[in-house]
Amino acid sequence: MKGIKAIKCSIKIGDLWKSPILHILITREDEVYVARCLDFTVSSHGDSLKEALEAVKISIIEYVRHAFENNITDQIVDPAPDRYWILFKELELREERVKIKKSASCPEIATLLQTQQVLEEMTVYA
Numbered sequence: 001m002k003g004i005k006a007i008k009c010s011i012k013i014g015d016l017w018k019s020p021i022l023h024i025l026i027t028r029e030d031e032v033y034v035a036r037c038l039d040f041t042v043s044s045h046g047d048s049l050k051e052a053l054e055a056v057k058i059s060i061i062e063y064v065r066h067a068f069e070n071n072i073t074d075q076i077v078d079p080a081p082d083r084y085w086i087l088f089k090e091l092e093l094r095e096e097r098v099k100i101k102k103s104a105s106c107p108e109i110a111t112l113l114q115t116q117q118v119l120e121e122m123t124v125y126a
Helices: 049-069 082-104 107-115
Strands: 002-009 022-029 032-037 042-046
Touching: 002 049, 002 082, 022 049, 022 082, 032 049, 042 049
Parallel strands: none
Antiparallel strands: 002 022, 022 032, 032 042
């Protein structure tokens, strides 16, 4: 199993329900892409990343629909084993390092910092 991507998303079912943020782990296994929803322990696969994501979206919707139809929404959260969450966090951190490195390579930033015309701002995401 090779980690490919960590994705945060939400699923909307009509105008009635929107999920909180869900964590999707994409891995490559036996020449297919596997998409796992770590919050519900739902997974699907496809020959491409796009196919795997579309398949897991359908699986999540069916999983949620089943929970609502059978009045078992109190059991809907079923987290994946820790090893998948650890891999998700590793991929997420790797992607953040790439973004930071890319943003720090902008030559205009060095000029701006030298002239001290910096508007210091911090945005907090809850």
